[in-house]
Amino acid sequence: MVNDAVDDAVLIQRCRRGDTVAFGTLVQRYQDDLFNGIYRMVGDYQDAADIAQDVFLKAYRAVDGFRGNASFYTWLYRIAVNTCISRRRSLAARKAHLHVPLAMGGDEPDCDPPAGDPQPPQAAQTREEYARIEEALGKLPEDYRIVVVLRDIEGYNYAEIAAMVGCSHGTVKSRLFRGREILRKMLA
Amino acid sequence: MECRDAKQQIMEYLDGELPSEQNARLEEHLAGCDACTRKLAQQRRLIDGIKTLPRVPAPAGLAQRVNATIGHETVRRPGWGGWVRRYGAMAASIAIVVVAATLWLKDKEAPQRSAVTAPTRRLKGQTTYTDEAPTGTDAIRTAEEEFLDDLEAEQPLAESRPPAKEMKQTKALAKGKAFDELPEAEGLDDDATDRRLFDVVVEADSAEQCLDDLVAFLEERGVDVIARISSRRSVILAQIHEPDRAPDRAAADVRSGIIAQIAASGKFRLVRPGAPHDAVVADAEGKAPGRARPQPPAPLETGAAASSRGVLAILVVGPAASDRSPAAEAQTK
Numbered sequence: 001m002v003n004d005a006v007d008d009a010v011l012i013q014r015c016r017r018g019d020t021v022a023f024g025t026l027v028q029r030y031q032d033d034l035f036n037g038i039y040r041m042v043g044d045y046q047d048a049a050d051i052a053q054d055v056f057l058k059a060y061r062a063v064d065g066f067r068g069n070a071s072f073y074t075w076l077y078r079i080a081v082n083t084c085i086s087r088r089r090s091l092a093a094r095k096a097h098l099h100v101p102l103a104m105g106g107d108e109p110d111c112d113p114p115a116g117d118p119q120p121p122q123a124a125q126t127r128e129e130y131a132r133i134e135e136a137l138g139k140l141p142e143d144y145r146i147v148v149v150l151r152d153i154e155g156y157n158y159a160e161i162a163a164m165v166g167c168s169h170g171t172v173k174s175r176l177f178r179g180r181e182i183l184r185k186m187l188a
Numbered sequence: 189m190e191c192r193d194a195k196q197q198i199m200e201y202l203d204g205e206l207p208s209e210q211n212a213r214l215e216e217h218l219a220g221c222d223a224c225t226r227k228l229a230q231q232r233r234l235i236d237g238i239k240t241l242p243r244v245p246a247p248a249g250l251a252q253r254v255n256a257t258i259g260h261e262t263v264r265r266p267g268w269g270g271w272v273r274r275y276g277a278m279a280a281s282i283a284i285v286v287v288a289a290t291l292w293l294k295d296k297e298a299p300q301r302s303a304v305t306a307p308t309r310r311l312k313g314q315t316t317y318t319d320e321a322p323t324g325t326d327a328i329r330t331a332e333e334e335f336l337d338d339l340e341a342e343q344p345l346a347e348s349r350p351p352a353k354e355m356k357q358t359k360a361l362a363k364g365k366a367f368d369e370l371p372e373a374e375g376l377d378d379d380a381t382d383r384r385l386f387d388v389v390v391e392a393d394s395a396e397q398c399l400d401d402l403v404a405f406l407e408e409r410g411v412d413v414i415a416r417i418s419s420r421r422s423v424i425l426a427q428i429h430e431p432d433r434a435p436d437r438a439a440a441d442v443r444s445g446i447i448a449q450i451a452a453s454g455k456f457r458l459v460r461p462g463a464p465h466d467a468v469v470a471d472a473e474g475k476a477p478g479r480a481r482p483q484p485p486a487p488l489e490t491g492a493a494a495s496s497r498g499v500l501a502i503l504v505v506g507p508a509a510s511d512r513s514p515a516a517e518a519q520t521k
Contacts, residue, residue, distance in 0.1 A: 020258050024412070027251045035246035049247045056254040133237050151203065152238040158205055177199055184234050 008072045015063045023063070027056050030073055034080060040149045041084045043138040051087060055080045077154065081146060081164045088142050136186040144179030151176055189217040194224045202231055252403060388447055388502045389459040398504050399424060401455060411446060411500070424502040443500050459505070 008029075014022035034055065039048035058079050059066075066075055137145060150161045161172045194217045200206040201214055218225050392398030402424055451458050 020255060023258060024251060024255045027254050028412070031246040031250055032243070035250065036243045039244045040241070045244075045247075049250060052246060052250060053253055053257075056250075057257055060254075060258045129237065130241055133241060137238070137241075148238065152235050153241065158203070173200070176203075180199070180231065180234060183238075184230065187234070187237075 009068065012063060012066060012068075012072060015060065023060050026072065030076060031056075033073065034076055037077060037149060037154055038080050038084065040137065040153055041081070041142070041146050042087070043145070047087070051080065051083050055083055058083070074156075074160070078164050081150070084142075084146065085165070132187060133183075136183050139186065140179055140182055144175050144182065147172055147175040148179040148183070189213050191217075191221060191224055194218070194221065195227055198224065198228050198231055202228070202235060248407075249403075252407075387443060387500050388450060390450075390502060390504050391457045391459050392504055395504050398456065402450075402502060402504065405450065405453065405455065406446070406500075409446065409449065424500075424504070446500060 008026065011022040011026050015026070031052065035048060035052045038051050038055070039045060042048050042051060055076060059076055062079075066072065070078075137148070140148065146165060147161055150156045150164060151158075156164070158169055158172045158176075161176075162169050165172070167175075194214055197206055197210060197214050201211065206214065218228060390398060390402065406424070450456055
């Protein structure tokens with residue numbers, strides 16, 4: 001059970017003194033939100049579990065470096081994004097034949113929908129519709145998926161996403177637009 | 189505004205990233221353009237669909253695995269003995285992890301010994317004690333400043349407390365000393381002495397499985413498992429919260445209630461703390477196959493050194509998978 005009355009800052013101070021119980025409270029507090037975000041970014045439940053564990057361990061080891069400029073959860077999430085990207089690069093290096101080509105940002109996308117564009121997806125209200133969105137999200141190239149998750153699921157703004165992912169503001173816009181366009185076409 | 193410009197701005201508009209002056213111009217255009225309004229609606233539906241995806245909760249045991257790992261890492265931090273002393277009760281849980289993990293490391297050096305009949309050894313020619321030094325609630329108390337002060341001043345201890353020499357040994361461990369550097373102590377060759385320091389002692393055919401079951405049992409009842417040490421001497425530490433009442437008394441009440449639930453569940457073979465190894469209280473069927481003295485599950489005594497700090501210390505005695513003999517493996521199949 002989590003005592004939400006205890007502020008993150010207090011718990012972090014205790015963590016810095018080596019209080020593993022305090023860190024355990026932070027883990028309990030954020031594990032569900034963090035795991036959900038990681039799962040949406042990597043699309044695999046077991047991989048997400050491994051990454052989430054790795055993220056918390058990294059956070060514990062690096063807690064002295066947390067300055068409080070952002071929220072603790074944002075800091076955790078930044079570690080998560082870096083871990084997901086590192087893992088993707090590592091996997092890509094080992095499994096070149098499974099590499100998914102990733103279109104990098106820079107050029108502005110064509111905003112005009114193609115002629116005969118199918119009907120747009122309806123609002124997700126049923127289990128089946130959610131399943132379709134999940135499937136489409138899972139098929140999205142990871143560079144796009146990470147940005148879409150950070151914006152649409154986690155609610156970070158473009159500048160925050162650019163800082164987390166390590167790219168320019170324009171690249172965030174481009175990836176987000178392309179990612180959403182791909183999703184829209186897959187769901188049509 | 190042209191449609192082309194409007195369509196390029198719709199995404200930023202929906203994301204709240206469009207500067208306010210462009211916002212107004214876009215809204216003005218949308219008011220008179222059906223095509224761009226449809227484009228806006230398409231994007232909004234997609235975003236809403238992604239936003240409302242069901243959230244996937246973290247897998248059970250994630251927090252437990254993280255806690256267990258950082259607990260072990262804490263062992264390797266230098267100079268933590270003084271840290272434990274300075275921060276007193278706050279360090280209580282850390283101390284137990286450190287001591288138990290130290291034992292675990294020692295266990296790794298001697299993997300052939302039986303789980304419950306570990307031989308004693310003699311150091312410095314005269315002193316006999318087990319290398320399964322005091323752990324559990326004992327170590328928690330060691331972290332409490334008052335208790336350490338008693339030891340240092342060599343003041344007489346209350347009869348209910350474990351032997352002073354035993355405490356001193358734990359204290360030495362907490363300072364990171366190796367076993368060979370431990371102060372001499374008497375009366376530590378009795379396995380029961382060690383068990384008395386825990387709130388609950390559970391006997392199991394498989395320590396690992398029993399640990400899993402106990403952790404699940406505790407978590408189902410809202411008890412935070414703050415450490416799980418898997419070794420030949422398997423230890424669970426659980427943090428008990430009862431914020432609405434007087435802390436010390438409430439923690440003791442809750443702890444007693446949890447212990448009673450463990451006993452009444454019939455899932456675990458409880459041994460009376462401090463009792464000989466074969467004094468099984470009950471097993472799943474209310475009897476103890478192969479044991480001479482099966483007894484009803486109540487009343488269950490709590491450890492003599494039970495903590496008043498809201499920590500429940502459980503010792504699981506039983507072979508870890510790697511320690512089990514072929515005969516034991518066969519018996520469980």
